[in-house]
Amino acid sequence: MDWMLYCRYALELALLYPAAAVCYLPVRERLKVRRDALLVAGGVSLAGFILLGALVCVELNLPSNALLLPTLAVAFGCYYRLVDCPLDRKLFAFFMATAMMAICSLTNAVLTVRLADAQQVDTLAESALCLALAELMVALYARRMAPELKWLIDECDDERLWRAAWAYPAGITVLYVLLMSATPALPANGARLAGLLATLGLSAVVLTLAWLFLKYAREATLNARLARENRLLTVESRRYIELRAYMDETSHLRHDFRQHLRVINGLAEAGRLDSLREYLRQYAGALSEERLTLCANAAVDAIAGHYEMCAHRQGVATEWKLDLPARLSLPEAELCVMLGELLERALTECAARPAGQRRLCAICRMLSPAMLGLVVEYSCAAGPDAPAKSESVDAVERLVSRYNGQFVVETEGDLRRVNVLLNL
Structure with missing residues (x-):
């Protein structure tokens, strides 16, 4: 050789x-x-x-x-x-x-x-x-x-x-x-x-x-x-303005509380019980228009609050279970992108249902210190098909794959459930 x-x-x-x-x-x-x-x-x-x-x-x-x-x-x-x-x-x-x-x-x-x-x-x-x-x-x-x-x-x-x-x-x-x-x-x-x-x-x-x-x-x-991040900051800014307006409104109501007591006392002494009930109903309604904090994390709360208002305008019944800490172990912007895209998709599909049959439930919590779960369940047009591929769905799947997580869509009748699992 x-x-x-x-x-x-x-x-x-x-x-x-x-x-x-x-x-x-x-x-x-x-x-x-x-x-x-x-x-x-x-x-x-x-x-x-x-x-x-x-x-x-x-x-x-x-x-x-x-x-x-x-x-x-x-x-x-x-x-x-x-x-x-x-x-x-x-x-x-x-x-x-x-x-x-x-x-x-x-x-x-x-x-x-x-x-x-x-x-x-x-x-x-x-x-x-x-x-x-x-x-x-x-x-x-x-x-x-x-x-x-x-x-x-x-x-x-x-x-x-x-x-x-x-x-x-x-x-x-x-x-x-x-x-x-x-x-x-x-x-x-x-x-x-x-x-x-x-x-x-x-x-x-x-x-x-x-x-x-x-x-x-x-x-x-x-x-x-x-x-x-700028879109997220815009939503947070809008949420802050809403909360500030609510606080100002509540402050005015409490400031005028003595005047309300005088009116209530006058109606009661005059025996005008129907007018008193109507006045109390209006006053209680004004006090009950609360904008609740939906999540301890400010960024997630801002996104959820934004879509809560959108759902209210569309007549969609909502349920929020966002049990997250104030500080997360993943970038807030990425979680908010996933949650926002899924909620946007959910409200779009809910619009296809008749009024009174529209509901949306969002659940997000830490399953362990190194695992986060997100579920978005909503009403949709009856049928077994998963939602068609779109840029929003692709964006969520890409972020999920970055964390070696799981992205699963399940449909049962007129109810669709999107399950996301992230390994942090």
């Missing part, structure tokens, strides 16, 4: 190590297995695959690229099963790794291209140089791009953005593989230098665009979060 050729193939296949690092860094907090166990098992498995793959290439006289497609298929299958995040995020992180390794391979191919025979195999030093380029790129990626991508995977819920984003690194991978397979023997040092400069320029543009995308996506995510 040609041991020099075997070592060259082993070094080429060793690109799997930096590729695995690029895949691992942005999802290291989302693994389905223990991190240390994965690192040990992954390192040993890759070493075995590299040694065996190099042997197969030598014995069958195959180029290492012959193992490219089956290796990618097996690698993505393992990645899919080991990482706990939506498919489009996995695709983006995975193809970022393949794109970066393709950039390294093409740069190395142009840098070390032969002047006479394009078909001559690479030397051991050339394979080692390619591996060194990959390690350098991984170091830069780990410092600059991996933290941004990790943050986006954890925080960005824009499904339209993710569905389109993974196509960029996938397309770059295909482009560089095609360029690498078409790299000719360059006739002169000047042509080789021009090819190298063109390759480096293209790679710089590709990586810059990827970096700009990550920055843009981060800003878009932060803007969307600020918009949600």
